[in-house]
Amino acid sequence: FCSSVKCHIKLNNQIISKLKCQCVTVPMSLYVHRCDPGWDGQHCDLCVPMPGCLHGSCQQPWQCSCEPGWGGRFCDKDLFVCSQQQPCQNGATCVMEDSGEYMCLCPEGFHGRDCHLKTGPCHQRRSPCKNGGLCEDADGFAEKLMCRCLAGFTGAHCEIDVDDCQMKPCANGATCLDGVNRFSCLCPAGLTGRFCTVNLDDCASRPCLNDGRCLDLAGGFHCICKPGYIGTTCETVLIRHNDQEPGWTTVGWEGGGVRPQLTTGERNQRSSITNSNDSSPQGDRLLKVTVSERGAAGLSEVQLIILLVLAGMTLGVVVLTATLDSWRWGVRAPAPAVTCRVGLRQDS
Incomplete structure (x- = not known):
């Protein structure tokens, strides 16, 4: 067909x-x-017309034939804009270009697309604003220009860098370093964060030795040592009672086969409280208090009084213990005689 x-x-x-x-x-x-x-x-x-053709018709495929008064590739430019709309201001001359756009020829003292801006202080010479500041002169109608500064700068011409450390933003004694609209904190050891407010875990490395317990502090740590150890990291072993070095205070109790002892850390002093007994269980017991002074510091009057009070309390315990023992075994013997001797010896 x-x-x-x-x-x-x-x-x-x-x-x-x-x-x-x-x-x-x-x-x-x-x-x-x-x-x-x-x-x-x-x-x-x-x-088939050209896509985007506004004020035109199709005579040949993919073309846009403009209607009277319109121009441009898509017939979207008003050719009568200069005569009808008169966009140019301040006595400027309107000229149509081949592309269909208009152009304003500005008179002296004006600028802009429509010659609507007056050539003021910001355009008469190079802008005096520094560090990226924007020059403003009310579209040229202001007598004096003004600089609008970027963040971090101040001054008439934005020439002054604002001290961002003025408000002291860094905490815990950190050093503030000023920058351009910014600051940074140089943190001391053990601290971190933008403002040095975050405490690092100084116990993470387990610095305490000999099973000491570590307490994390601001910018450091503290070791709680077990009995028998001292030092920053519990690294030093304490000297035993029999081998103790001069300058430590020792209070000892000996009697009835029981030997409890207490050792404290007061420097330059040594004192001991001992009780010696006879071979007989019911014999007289002797409580002896000896104060031995080491070093230049010596015992003060208050310390001596405290030591004597401690001796008296110990004596009372001895008497009470002996009395209770007698009552327990049904023996109504008189309380044992106790002799208290206090001696003060000045060591060389």
Whole structure:
């Protein structure tokens, strides 16, 4: 069928369209026509316009023929903008360009697209604003210019760098380093964070020796040592009672086969309280208090009084213990005689 059909359009027996369509055979012995690129419509007589064409028509495919008064590639430029809208101000001359855009020729003392800006202090010479400051002169109508400074700067011409450390933002004795609209904190050991407010865990490395307990502090640590150890990290072993070095205070109690002892850390003093007993269980017991002074400091009067009070309390305990023992075994013997001897010896 396609070979017998002419793909053209007749109007009043006149051929008005040729070579705009193609005859294509389809199944079931039917035929359709397919338009050439750039043409559309049932008879392929409609020109496909350029996309974006506003004030124009299509005479040739993919073209935009502008209507009167419009120009530009898409017919979107008003050619009468200079005569009708008169966008140029302050006596400027409006000129249409080939692209369809208008241009204003500004008189002396004015500038801008529409010559609406007066050439003020900011445009008459180079802007005096420093460090990125914006020069403002009320569109040229101000007598004096003004600089709008960026953050971190101040002054008439933005020439002064603001001291960001003035408010002392760094904590815990950290050093503040001033920058351009910023600051940084140089933290001491053991602290971190932007403001040096975060305490580092100084116990993470387990500095305490000999099973000492570590307490984390601000910028350091403290070791709680077990009995028998001293030092910053519990590294030193205390000297035993029999081998104790001069200058430590020792209070000892000996009697009845029991030997409890207490050692304290007062320097330059040594004192001992001992009780010696006879071979007989019920014999007289002797409580001896000896104060031995070492070093230049010596015992003060208050310390001596405290020591004597301690001796008296110990004596009372001895008497009470002996009395209770006698009552427990049913022996009504008189309380043992106790002799208290206090001696003060000045060592060389």
